[in-house]
Amino acid sequence: MDMRGAGHDLESIIDQAIALLDDIGLPDLSMRRLAGALGVAPSALYWHVANKQTLLAALADRIVAEAAPADGVDTTALALRDAILAHRDAAEVVTSSAALGLSSGAIRERFHAAYTRAGSSDPARAAAVAEQFLLGHTSLVQQRIQAATIGAYDANPRDVDTSTRAEFADGIAALSML
Amino acid sequence: MDMRGAGHDLESIIDQAIALLDDIGLPDLSMRRLAGALGVAPSALYWHVANKQTLLAALADRIVAEAAPADGVDTTALALRDAILAHRDAAEVVTSSAALGLSSGAIRERFHAAYTRAGSSDPARAAAVAEQFLLGHTSLVQQRIQAATIGAYDANPRDVDTSTRAEFADGIAALSML
DNA sequence: ACCTGAACACCGTTCAAGT
DNA sequence: ACCTGAACACCGTTCAAGT
Numbered sequence: 080m081d082m083r084g085a086g087h088d089l090e091s092i093i094d095q096a097i098a099l100l101d102d103i104g105l106p107d108l109s110m111r112r113l114a115g116a117l118g119v120a121p122s123a124l125y126w127h128v129a130n131k132q133t134l135l136a137a138l139a140d141r142i143v144a145e146a147a148p149a150d151g152v153d154t155t156a157l158a159l160r161d162a163i164l165a166h167r168d169a170a171e172v173v174t175s176s177a178a179l180g181l182s183s184g185a186i187r188e189r190f191h192a193a194y195t196r197a198g199s200s201d202p203a204r205a206a207a208v209a210e211q212f213l214l215g216h217t218s219l220v221q222q223r224i225q226a227a228t229i230g231a232y233d234a235n236p237r238d239v240d241t242s243t244r245a246e247f248a249d250g251i252a253a254l255s256m257l
Numbered sequence: 258m259d260m261r262g263a264g265h266d267l268e269s270i271i272d273q274a275i276a277l278l279d280d281i282g283l284p285d286l287s288m289r290r291l292a293g294a295l296g297v298a299p300s301a302l303y304w305h306v307a308n309k310q311t312l313l314a315a316l317a318d319r320i321v322a323e324a325a326p327a328d329g330v331d332t333t334a335l336a337l338r339d340a341i342l343a344h345r346d347a348a349e350v351v352t353s354s355a356a357l358g359l360s361s362g363a364i365r366e367r368f369h370a371a372y373t374r375a376g377s378s379d380p381a382r383a384a385a386v387a388e389q390f391l392l393g394h395t396s397l398v399q400q401r402i403q404a405a406t407i408g409a410y411d412a413n414p415r416d417v418d419t420s421t422r423a424e425f426a427d428g429i430a431a432l433s434m435l
Numbered sequence: 436a437c438c439t440g441a442a443c444a445c446c447g448t449t450c451a452a453g454t
Numbered sequence: 455a456c457c458t459g460a461a462c463a464c465c466g467t468t469c470a471a472g473t
Contacts, residue, residue, distance in 0.1 A: 087456085110447060122449075123457050131447065174352075174396055180404055207397075208390075208428040215393025218352055219385075226358055250386040253431045265437085288466060300468075301438050309466065439472070446465055453458070 087117060089127050093137050097166060100138065104225075105168035110134075136181035139173045142166055143185045155193040156213060156251045157244075159186060163217045164240060168225075170217035177214065186210050194257070205257035212254060216247050265295060267305050271315050275344060278316065282403075283346035288312075314359035317351040320344055321363045333371040334391060334429045335422075337364060341395045342418055346403075348395035355392065364388050372435070383435035390432060394425050 095116055100108055110131055114121040128134045146162035149155040163169045176182040190206035199205045224239045273294055278286055288309055292299040306312045324340035327333040341347045354360040368384035377383045402417045 109445085111445085120458050121447085122459080125448070126456060174393075175400075177397060177400065204424055204427065207424055208394075208431075211393035211397055212386075212390045212428065213393065214396065215352075215389035215391065216386075218392065218396075219355060219389055222353075222355065246382055246385055249382065249435060250390065250432065253386075253435060254428065257427065257431060287464085289464085298439050299466085300440080303467070304437060437473090439470105441468105441470095443468080444466095447463095449460105449462080451458105451460095454456085 087119065087123075087127065089137070092117065092124070092127055092134070093141055096134065096138055097141065100169075100172070101167045105171055132176075132181060135172055136176040139169075139176040139182045140185065142169050142173060143182075146189070149189075150193065150196060152190070152193045152197055152209065152255045153248065153251050155189050156209060157248070159189065159213055160217060160244075160247060163213075164220065168221060170214065170221045174214045174218055177210075186213065197255070199257060201257070205254070208257060209251070209254055212250055216243075216250065220247075265297065265301075265305065267315070270295065270302070270305055270312070271319055274312065274316055275319065278347075278350070279345045283349055310354075310359060313350055314354040317347075317354040317360045318363065320347050321351060321360075324367070327367075328371065328374060330368070330371045330375055330387065330433045331426065331429050333367050334387060335426070337367065337391055338395060338422075338425060341391075342398065346399060348392065348399045352392045352396055355388075364391065375433070377435060379435070383432070386435060387429070387432055390428055394421075394428065398425075 092113075096108070096113055099113055099116055103112070110124055111121045114124055117123075124134075128137075142162060142165075143159065145165070147158045149158045163173055166172075173182070173186075177186070187206050187210050190209045191202050194202035194205040194209070220239065220243045223243075227235070227239055270291075274286070274291055277291060277294055281290070288302055289299045292302055295301075302312075306315075320340060320343075321337065323343070325336045327336045341351055344350075351360070351364075355364070365384050365388050368387045369380050372380035372383040372387070398417060398421045401421075405413070405417055
């Protein structure tokens with residue numbers, strides 16, 4: 080009945096890492112803390128993963144993969160926004176991994192497909208621009224949420240999300256013409 | 258003639274920190290390394306600065322303040338982009354500090370003024386959107402530059418900048434109508 | 436006013452050795 | 455195949471004590 084140290088594959092490590100991310104946030108998410116939550120020695124993680132950056136890239140891919148499928152540029156953008164805002168500090172995780180070649184590029188692919196369907200004349204460029212706006216937006220929203228939970232900023236952290244959603248939609252509408 | 262440990266004010270610490278940032282990058286910029294470069298014990302820094310995050314926010318303000326003045330939305334955006342891309346890992350420094358209440362908000366103020374001059378109907382919202390795009394863009398550009406210097410990506414790191422400048426101008430042009 | 440020295444509670448990562 | 459134990463080379467930060 081003792082399962083400590085047994086049967087951990089990469090997927091279960093990612094599961095636990097995301098759960099821990101939501102609980103304690105990125106600054107406190109250490110390899111040692113994650114190993115502790117898995118009931119394993121820190122060094123055990125390095126059998127499954129090359130290093131911390133690679134692991135974070137895997138988290139980023141999983142988080143982005145959870146975004147609902149969508150057809151239009153605007154609905155794609157909102158789905159990706161929702162997926163990122165669903166996990167604590169996810170914007171920073173995704174941004175840090177995005178252009179290091181470590182993450183899969185799923186964000187750009189989704190935007191590329193949406194812009195192609197919309198008849199864009201340069202879907203690759205449009206997708207790059209949309210990705211940049213999405214990541215900048217979610218980064219600032221999530222930092223405002225965090226500031227609000229500490230009590231530094233707005234009254235209610237729960238509706239920083241909704242109050243910035245319209246702002247985001249405005250930006251995407253402007254960029255939809257690319 | 259021995260000046261070690263003497264006469265450091267906050268400004269000279271920021272100077273040295275930015276020089277060190279350009280040399281070794283953000284991941285290696287530790288308080289201990291900075292103290293070493295200043296010829297001082299690590300603990301000495303804490304007389305001048307509350308903590309590392311506060312110091313990084315001061316770096317962000319200094320970097321943004323170096324942007325050339327500009328009137329239009331597009332010229333303002335390009336000036337801010339140039340200022341950020343002028344220092345290694347500056348996008349991450351600025352983004353991390355931006356909405357934590359630690360940085361001064363100079364980016365938003367500059368965009369706000371530019372959009373007001375341009376006759377925007379909601380300059381505050383437009384400025385927020387433009388800031389988000391600027392930060393997302395510079396983050397991805399700088400990570401691509403870094404990836405290129407490691408040799409992972411493009412052939413020439415020096416013109417990742419120029420090749421993405423047109424992309425940026427496209428996005429800003431679309432957002433200029435806000 | 437400004438700095439040192441020493442300590443506290445941590446990190447990521449490697450690697451021999453175990454089973 | 456998968457994990458432990460111990461080590462290496464670091465972190466940010468605090469705080470008494472010095473000058």
